[in-house]
Every structure is written in structure tokens, then in C-alpha cells.
Amino acid sequence: MDSLPDAILQYILSHLSNARDVAACNCVSKRWSESLTYLRSLYFPRNSFDSRSGSYSSDTVVWKMLSATACLEELVVYSPFTSAGLASWLSLVHSSLKDLELRMDNVMDYQACLDSPSKLDCIAAAKKLKSLKLWGVLMANPPKWDVFENLLCLEIVGARLEDPALSAALGACPNLTNLVLLGCEGVRSVSIELPYLEHCKLDFYGSGNCSLSLTCPQIELLEVQGCSWIRVRETSCLRNLSIANNAGRVYMVDFGKLSALESLSMRGVQWCWDAISKMLEWSNEVKHLYMKVEFTGDLEALLPFPEVDFVEFFNSHPKLQKFDIHGAMFAALCQKNSLKNVEPGFVIPCLEEVVVQVRSPLNAEQKMNTLESLLKYGKNLKKMVIRILQMKSSHSSTDEFFDEICRLRFMNRKIVRIE
Secondary structure: OOOOOHHHHHHHHOOOOEHHHHHHHHOOOHHHHHHHHHOOEEEEOOOOOOOOOOOOOHHHHHHHHHHOOOOOOEEEEOOOOOHHHHHHHHHHHOOOOOEEEEEOOOOOOHHHHHOOOOHHHHHHHOOOOOEEEEEEEEEOOOOOOOOOOOOOEEEEEEEEEOHHHHHHHHHOOOOOOEEEEEEEEOOOEEEEEOOOOOEEEEEEEOOOOEEEEEEOOOOOEEEEEOEEEEEEOOOOOOOEEEEEEEEEEEOEEEEOOOOOOOEEEEEEEEEOHHHHHHHHHHOOOOOEEEEEEEEEOOOOOOEOOOOOOHHHHHHHOOOOOEEEEOOHHHHHHOOOOOOOOOOOOOOOOOOOEEEEEEOOOOOHHHHHHHHHHHHHHOOOOOEEEEEEOOOOOOOHHHHHHHHHHHHHHHHOOOOEEEO
């Protein structure tokens, strides 16, 4: 290393990021210490200061390391810090900093929101950010942010949010293309209007009764968890859509025509049948459909799905290539009259893979008819996976049903697999 030219040494050391490694290299020689000026990234793990000795606080140590850099672009801090410390750091690197990731650790500390300036307020100094990631945030009050013109990616994980505070934060980031809100609680009603947003992942923790309105004409990927009312009107670019509600019910969905949609996932304990039928109607161009909804019903009563006509369903989704079907939807396709409208020449033209989850031997004959029909009419079917779960009945029908599935697998062993 001593024989290397300064430029090459600077290039090599500029790829360090872990604060402990940087501190160790800083002690090697004056030449190495001066080369660390060109660091692009600094990362402080959670335990960075667990064995710290000396009179300097952790805030001061970080400040000293940052003051030695000239063009830092990325700063990641998982170790504890104060709002005063954060303000002093950003005053040093705000002109070059592009990516900032902070573990805030104040999700339960309401007093921290009353500090002036708060940790969130201090972030306003980094006006040139392109990416901002925050962990463990309490956002009870609107952050005092100016507009982040360059910010393209905002991620908030594990947060307690109030509606006005979230609205103000999103309003300060008008050019976002990527928005991620995961494990966020306290949200009741969310309205997102971002003209350039392409990818959006929303996971709201709680009772599952949040409402969402999304106006983003460039949206391509949308994942929503925990909302009962969802309105997304501009959907011409939407290709991947996932809607889930593990704690509550999905009452209402309102989408524009999903002409570009390729992948649709619907999950949850209970959906209103109107919401399910509308999603299936709007997504007639879909190629991958995943359905794991256990019950329907508009109120408290948990009801089974109504009968779904086998032929009509597949005629309505002619481009379907992969179908993951679980629980109630499979049962709905296995009703007595589901196969009554099969006409000569009927085929499922594009279906290549089916994953079926079976829990009960009830209506065994209809279920076997449906599985056999998928094999018969799916002319391009390459793979069928049958997952047998929690079939605990001691009745002889369980053994008979399992024998029939094993027979089906034996007769179609190149396609059918049992898990």
C-alpha cells in the first residue's frame, strides 16, 4: 500500500463506509488519514459506541469524523444521537449529502417531538437529498421542512403518524418516485398526490380501517396493507397491485381501468363481495392472480364466496398465466354448477402454472372435477402445485379424497406436485 500513488490509495479508501473501519485506518499514518477526506459514505452501526472510552460524546465523535470529509454523499446512523448532534452534522455535509438514513428511536417519546428543533426538523438542512430513510419515527406534528426538490425516495419504517403530519411531510417531497411507509400506526385517512410517483408500498398497522386516496398518474407498483377504503383513479401505468388487510375488512375499492395490470394480489380475512367482483372485473388483462381471501360478507357475518362460473371466469381473464388460488375462491369455483357451461372448444389459452390450497375434503367430487378441468382445458399448463393444509378430519372421506389427489398426481406426474 505504501508504494501506491496517492490517487489510487484515495480511491481504495474512499470505498470504506463502516465507522469502525474508518477510525482504524485513520490511525495508520498521516497519509492514510488525509486520504480519508475523500470518503463517499459513512455508516455507524447500532453498537458503534458501546465500548467507547474518552470524554467525547457520541455526537461529537460523529461530528469529528464528518468534519474530516470533503464530499460525503451517504450518511447512515443507527447509533443513538440527539437533535443537536444531527443539526451539527448536517451543517457540515449538507452541500454534498444525497442519501440519509437514520434510526430515530423516538417512536414512543412524545417529548422529543416538542424539542425545538426536533430531529425531523433538523433534516431540512439537507436540501439536496435524493433518498431519505427513517426508522422508529414519531411524527405527531408536521415537520418544519422546506421543499426537497431533489428527493426521489422516501422510506419510513416503524412509525407513529398523525394524518396532518404525514400530509405535510409528503407535501414537502413533490418529486418522489418511490414511497415506502411500513409498519406505520395512527393513520386514519391518507391522501397522496404525487405526479411522478412510480413505486408505492404502504403498510398501516392497527385495526385495518384506514382510507386511502391516491392520485399518481405514473404509478406502476402499488402495495397496500391495512386499508378498508381505497380509491386510485389514475391507473393507466399500473402493472403490479397488491391489496391486503390482515386486521380489518376491505369494504370499498375504486380503481380506473386496469388495462396495464400484469400482477394482482388480493389477501385478507374478509372482503366485501362487491370489492372482490369489481377487482376481478377491472383486471381482465392480468397475467398473475393471487387470491387468499377467507370470507366475504358486508357486515360482521363471515360468509363463504358465492358460486363462480369456471368458464366465465377464465373467459374473462384470457391472458392469465399463473393462478394462486386459496381457500374461499377455490371453493367458489368448485360448486355444483360451476362447470355446467363448458362448451365444445373451450380452452384456457395462456395458463401455465396453478397453485391450489386445499383444506377440507368437503365437496371432494366437485374439487376433483375442478382440478381435472384445469388440467384438461389448460392446454399450456406446465405446473400444478396442490397444497394440502390442516386436513385433520378422521372421516374416511379424507383418506378417499387424498387417494384421489394422489391418483391425479400419478396420472399427470410431469405437471402435478403435492406439498
